Amino acid sequence: MTEETGVASVERALGILDALTEPKLTLAELSKRTGLYKSTVLRLTKSLEKFGYVVRADDGCFRLGSKVLVLGGMFQRHLRTADIVPPVLARIVEDLHEGAAFYIAQGEHRICLHRVDSGRAVRDSVHEGDRLPLTVGAAAHVLRAFAGASGKHYEGIRQCYFAASSGERDEETAAVACPVFAHGDVLYGALSVSGPRYRIEALGTPRILPTLFRQAGQLSAALGWDPRSSVFRPHPESAGAS
Secondary structure (H helix, E strand, O other), X not given: OOHHHHHHHHXXXXXXXXXXXOOOEOHHHHHHHHOOOHHHHHHHHHHHHHOOXXXXXXXXXXXXXXXXXXXXXXXXXXXXXXXXXXXXXXXXXXXXXXXXXXXXXXXXXXXXXXXXXXXXXXXXXOOOOOEEEXXXXXXXXXXXXXXXXXXXXXXXXXXXXXXXXEOOOOOOEEEEXXXXXXXXXXXXXXXXXXXXXXXXXXXXXXXXXXXXXXXXXXXXXXXOOOOOOOOOXXXXXXXXXX
């Protein structure tokens, strides 16, 4: 087997795993979803079954095997936000020259889990570990909206995938935030850009959002979110919001 043939076989096998999104699928259904011949599907699923990634039932249908669950557990145990979030925040700061933070909800508060400050002398004062209200601020609105809060305000955030605040928590600061998702389209936290009100307003959401959305998408993917999901597809007009 050549290296090229081996890579193709691996990609086809992974394609089969990706196609097993239902509790069970027939050989014909797997063939249709993957675009592979039935004979190819049978050959590859035998190898996947051998290592526990696929199970074939007595009725001939296929489903995911327990090894996938084992890998999922390993992923969760090995995942450390301290390894993946700060570099994302640093890229935001480098691009926008304002502070960036990652928040999670905890009871009636939002916790600043990670923070990277800008190098500018005048900046907003937020530190890792700070407990801030879950009622004011862009990140708070995002966390509440994607946790299912009702009302026109939160519905609007869910439609455009971002929130902006100006002078809410502190009359001299402003922020723009968007959600971060994990595996299964579950809300994981909120990514926020914040700074002095006059600078954030001058920068404007049309300048901030492309960077924020791009980094939130990359962080979500690192947390196990599927980029092909219908979730986290910002409204086309959101990039022009202010």
